[in-house]
Amino acid sequence: MRSLARLSALLPVLALTLVACAEQAQQDTAAEEMEMAMPLDRAQLETAIEAVNAQFMDAVRAGDAAGVAALYTDDATLLPPDAEMVQGMAAVQEFWAAGIAPEGMNLTLTTVSVEGAGDYAYEIGTWSMPAGEGEAAAEAHGKYLVVWKRGAGGTWKLHADIWNDSTPAE
Amino acid sequence: MRSLARLSALLPVLALTLVACAEQAQQDTAAEEMEMAMPLDRAQLETAIEAVNAQFMDAVRAGDAAGVAALYTDDATLLPPDAEMVQGMAAVQEFWAAGIAPEGMNLTLTTVSVEGAGDYAYEIGTWSMPAGEGEAAAEAHGKYLVVWKRGAGGTWKLHADIWNDSTPAE
Numbered sequence: 413m414r415s416l417a418r419l420s421a422l423l424p425v426l427a428l429t430l431v432a433c434a435e436q437a438q439q440d441t442a443a444e445e446m447e448m449a450m451p452l453d454r455a456q457l458e459t460a461i462e463a464v465n466a467q468f469m470d471a472v473r474a475g476d477a478a479g480v481a482a483l484y485t486d487d488a489t490l491l492p493p494d495a496e497m498v499q500g501m502a503a504v505q506e507f508w509a510a511g512i513a514p515e516g517m518n519l520t521l522t523t524v525s526v527e528g529a530g531d532y533a534y535e536i537g538t539w540s541m542p543a544g545e546g547e548a549a550a551e552a553h554g555k556y557l558v559v560w561k562r563g564a565g566g567t568w569k570l571h572a573d574i575w576n577d578s579t580p581a582e
Numbered sequence: 583m584r585s586l587a588r589l590s591a592l593l594p595v596l597a598l599t600l601v602a603c604a605e606q607a608q609q610d611t612a613a614e615e616m617e618m619a620m621p622l623d624r625a626q627l628e629t630a631i632e633a634v635n636a637q638f639m640d641a642v643r644a645g646d647a648a649g650v651a652a653l654y655t656d657d658a659t660l661l662p663p664d665a666e667m668v669q670g671m672a673a674v675q676e677f678w679a680a681g682i683a684p685e686g687m688n689l690t691l692t693t694v695s696v697e698g699a700g701d702y703a704y705e706i707g708t709w710s711m712p713a714g715e716g717e718a719a720a721e722a723h724g725k726y727l728v729v730w731k732r733g734a735g736g737t738w739k740l741h742a743d744i745w746n747d748s749t750p751a752e
Contacts, residue, residue: 451700489695489706491706491725491726491727491746492746493663493746493747493751494746494747494748494749494750494751495748495750496725496748497694497706497708497725497748524667525659527702527729528699528702529698529699529700529701529702530621530699530700531699532697532698532699532702532704534702534704534729534742536659536661536667536742538667555661555666555667555744556661556744557661557727557729557742557744559697559704559727559729572704572706572727574725574726574727574744574745574746575744575746576661576662576663576664576744576745576746577663577664578664578665578666578667579664580664580665581663581664
């Protein structure tokens, strides 16, 4: 009976400890999920995305298709104009290997806006490139929409990538 | 002293009630934030998006540019091929008013995949349409990437919309 009495005396303490525990757990969960949730800070996101775009342009200018492909997620989708959809990093690399001149191409990407939630963000941007020989215009230019996905280590990668030309069709 | 003793006797009950309260609050918060967070349930998302796409196709088939525009967010961006970017619902409506034949066009949209977090989702899809008179192919077909944004009332709207043609350029 004495030990039961002792246990009873401890009950309020135990219960209050459990309350404190539950509250702490709740705060932790909330903090963790707020981070996973929305909205993402646009300025930070833009800085992160522009840093990857700088690597993208460097790789294209160096004719480095593997370097470009490494910036995509493993299960990325490419939606290039005048061609069918391309799925998965290996196919993405093949696409860029065929599309980028071995001596590199002077591609410029300019971010227009970014927005997102959790581990997904999207970017609207414009692209430009000096036109090839024999083409009427001096420069090709267009726009793109990229879905970015944040993976392990907080790295943002291109997860879906589509673009088109802004020059009126002839 | 008697009332104090009574209060003491009630403490464990009170404390256990608080624990139950805190746990319930935690579950509510978690449920709410999981909804805001990620990943979104893909099957549910696909059902919601396909329902809006059905309205989109109906409006295009009816030649109803205002009906199409109403499915976009107020600050939506349209990135049509062979043209510059279009921003805001009014400009989006103007674009579709110029682009959709008054008698309507037989556009088919097919969702390929959806994914998202919080109030943002993206959809990869394909489109097809009988080609215009005098065009070589019987059908035009291509692909699109749409960023969807969930607004008040849980309605998903097109927030960024880009597409291109999959037919090889001549």
